[in-house]
Amino acid sequence: MQDTTKRMAESVIVIEGGKRLEGEVALAGAKNATLPMLVAACLGQEPTTLTNVPAGLHDVKVMLDLLQAVGADVDIQGRTVTLSKGSLNSEHIPIDCVATIRSSLLLLGLFLGLGMDISIPDSGGCDIGERKCDLHLMGLKRLGADIKETSDGIHASARKLTGDNIEFYLPSTTGTQNIILAALQADGETVIKNANTRPENMEFAKLLNAMGGKVEARNRIVKVEGVKQIRGGVTFEIMNGWDEAVTYMVAAGVTGGEIMIREMTTEYIKSDVKYLRESGVEVFEWGHNLYVKSNTPLKRFDLFTAPYPGVNSDMQPIFTSLALAALGESTITDMRFTDRFRYIEELKKFNADINVYGNCAVINGGRKLSGAKVRATDLRGGAAVVICGLQTEGESQISNTYQIERGYEDVVANLNRVGATICYSNR
Numbered sequence: 014m015q016d017t018t019k020r021m022a023e024s025v026i027v028i029e030g031g032k033r034l035e036g037e038v039a040l041a042g043a044k045n046a047t048l049p050m051l052v053a054a055c056l057g058q059e060p061t062t063l064t065n066v067p068a069g070l071h072d073v074k075v076m077l078d079l080l081q082a083v084g085a086d087v088d089i090q091g092r093t094v095t096l097s098k099g100s101l102n103s104e105h106i107p108i109d110c111v112a113t114i115r116s117s118l119l120l121l122g123l124f125l126g127l128g129m130d131i132s133i134p135d136s137g138g139c140d141i142g143e144r145k146c147d148l149h150l151m152g153l154k155r156l157g158a159d160i161k162e163t164s165d166g167i168h169a170s171a172r173k174l175t176g177d178n179i180e181f182y183l184p185s186t187t188g189t190q191n192i193i194l195a196a197l198q199a200d201g202e203t204v205i206k207n208a209n210t211r212p213e214n215m216e217f218a219k220l221l222n223a224m225g226g227k228v229e230a231r232n233r234i235v236k237v238e239g240v241k242q243i244r245g246g247v248t249f250e251i252m253n254g255w256d257e258a259v260t261y262m263v264a265a266g267v268t269g270g271e272i273m274i275r276e277m278t279t280e281y282i283k284s285d286v287k288y289l290r291e292s293g294v295e296v297f298e299w300g301h302n303l304y305v306k307s308n309t310p311l312k313r314f315d316l317f318t319a320p321y322p323g324v325n326s327d328m329q330p331i332f333t334s335l336a337l338a339a340l341g342e343s344t345i346t347d348m349r350f351t352d353r354f355r356y357i358e359e360l361k362k363f364n365a366d367i368n369v370y371g372n373c374a375v376i377n378g379g380r381k382l383s384g385a386k387v388r389a390t391d392l393r394g395g396a397a398v399v400i401c402g403l404q405t406e407g408e409s410q411i412s413n414t415y416q417i418e419r420g421y422e423d424v425v426a427n428l429n430r431v432g433a434t435i436c437y438s439n440r
Contacts (some may be wrong), residue, residue, distance in 0.1 A: 014309070026411040026425060028402035029434035030384060034270030036431035038261050038392060041067040041422040042092070042338055046213040048116040049190045050220050050251060051076050053125050055085045056197065057224050057245015062095045065251040071419040072114050075340040079110040079117060097245065103131040110133070118146055118249030125158050125171045126184050133168040150187040152179045156195055156203065160163035176201035176239055183349070184209035184320045189235060190217060196237040197226045199248035204234040211283040211321035216252050223247045233320070255281045256327055257421060258303065260396050263331050265295040266307040267404040272431055274303040284324045288316055288332060313341035313378060318348050327348050329374075330397035334356070336376040337365050338404055346373045356394025360389040363401050363409070384409040389416040397422065403433055410438075 015110075032319045036223060042065040054061035067073055068089060074108050077094070082104060086099035088374075097136045103124060111117040111134045124131035138356070150160050150167070156179075158171040176199050179192060189208040196203035208214070210230045218230040223242035229236040258277045265272045266289060278298050278436070279286050286296050291314045295306040314336070318326045326349035336343035346351050364383040366377035384407030389395025395417035402409035417424060 017093065023439065025438045026399065026414050026417070027436055028384075028409045028411070030382075030402055030405035030407060031410060032268065032403070032434055033230070034062040034265045034272055034403070034431045034433060037273045037275060038090045038427055038431060039275050040253040040257050041065075041070070042266055043067075043213060043254040043256070044070055044072055045186070045256070045274070046216050046252050046418045047073055048076050048114070049119055049187075049213070050249070051080060051094065051096060052116070052119040052356045053194065053217065053221055053224070054245065055080060055098045055101065055123060055242040056126060056194070057097060058242055059244060059246030060095050060097040061224060061245045062093060064093050064248065065253070066092050066094045067254070067422045068092055068094065069422045071415060072116070074112050075110050076116060079114075079120075079394045082107050082110065083120065083293070086402060098127070101127065101129065103133070106133055108134050111279065114186060116295045118149060119191055119194060120238070121153060121167065121169055122191035125153060125156075125169055126195045126198055128171060128173075130168075130170040132166060132168045133313065144186070145197060148181050148183075148185045152181075152188065152192040152205070152430060153195055155179050156199055156378070158195070166207075171195075174199035176203040176237070177439070178204045178206070181208060181370050184233060186211060186214065187325055189214055193217070193235060193237055194237065197221065197228070197243055198241070199237075199239040201239055203237040203239070205237075205373040207233055208235040209233075209326065210235065212252065213254060220249045223249055232429060238291065253277055256325070257408050258282065259285045259328055260331055260400070260421070261427070262289060262294065262296065262303070262305045263335045264400050264403055265305045265431075266292065266311065266335055267400060269307050270308040270431070271308075272299065272304075276301055277303045279303065279410070284322055285328060286320075288314055288324065289335075311335070311339040311347065311378070312340045313343045315346075317346045324333045326353060327393050327406050329353065330356050330393040331400065332369070333360065334400035334404075335376060336378050337380075337382065338377040338378060338402060343376045343378055344373055344386045348372070356390045357400050359394065360401055361391060362387050363405055365401070380405070383407055386412070389413045392416050392420045399428075403428070403435075
């Protein structure tokens with residue numbers, strides 16, 4: 014895995030900007046839905062099969078490696094993955110896998126839910142500011158887990174878990190998933206208040222219910238009724254990536270393009286679509302496909318991120334790239350990660366006029382942008398510089414591309430299919 018990451022980090026994406034995007038886009042399965050489902054599938058007494066798995070994504074590969082390393086049985090057949098608990102143990106957790114993806118924290122809920130001890134090093138993920146795991150640990154302790162934090166990581170054990178009422182001070186995505194995993198086989202009912210019930214977590218609940226669990230997730234409340242065992246033995250299709258869809262929608266918007274996104278609706282992205290339409294990008298559905306068109310000057314907008322159904326914090330770098338193409342002054346305020354503007358310094362290299370004040374970015378859009386050599390600081394920041402490169406004049410080079418590959422499968426090929434001039438290079 015280290016060799017693959019090094020190779021991807023050394024490659025460069027080269028973009029010749031100014032090309033109008035036009036054509037059809039096919040989405041991969043959603044990364045943020047896939048990662049917790051891979052873990053959840055290991056709870057079942059019988060093997061569970063997941064389809065539409067974006068197996069080419071860096072983070073998905075890391076999670077599959079991690080699950081195999083801790084003893085799960087994993088069978089990969091293209092975009093279909095079958096998993097079962099196998100001979101799970103936490104003695105051989107690879108530090109490089111845990112340090113790469115934040116979803117490795119879900120091993121806590123998996124092992125504790127099965128009544129097993131676990132010691133796990135500190136987890137990784139995007140460097141987007143402080144991302145504490147205190148809600149995970151608080152919730153697990155409320156269920157009866159014994160947890161100790163040391164310089165080596167987190168050590169947890171639980172002989173018996175009991176349902177309880179748990180309230181988060183903010184809606185944590187992975188924290189919600191972790192508590193659900195542990196509570197599935199606890200005695201009694203667990204209620205998580207102010208939970209994150211974003212689309213991925215609602216799909217997560219659907220999978221667990223199909224496997225034999227009893228989970229209700231809606232309107233920031235999650236209820237889990239403990240059962241004696243999780244049966245598994247089902248086949249479940251992972252949702253298409255709504256975040257990938259929004260990225261391509263914005264890319265079409267800033268290039269004055271017209272694209273169709275197959276097998277995608279606005280069901281989970283109504284707030285994102287609202288801002289796109291407000292900026293002047295046309296969006297409509299027809300036959301389970303999305304159509305996006307932009308042929309007029311874009312208009313300024315003011316965006317605040319918020320828990321679902323609001324615009325997720327993940328999308329604020331994407332909308333910052335949209336604001337660069339909009340005439341006038343736009344603002345992007347991140348209500349979740351106040352330090353998630355580290356990519357802004359890279360956007361400025363394109364001659365972008367952006368100022369950051371605390372958790373708010375002020376973007377003076379409509380300026381002529383020029384090609385630049387930039388770096389993908391994180392997954393969504395990497396997508397933002399790609400979108401910026403598409404709308405500039407001249408050539409742009411993006412390094413540290415593995416960050417982009419963590420969440421976008423075949424992004425270069427997909428953009429080429431709709432008219433972009435973009436390629437990989439080992440410059």
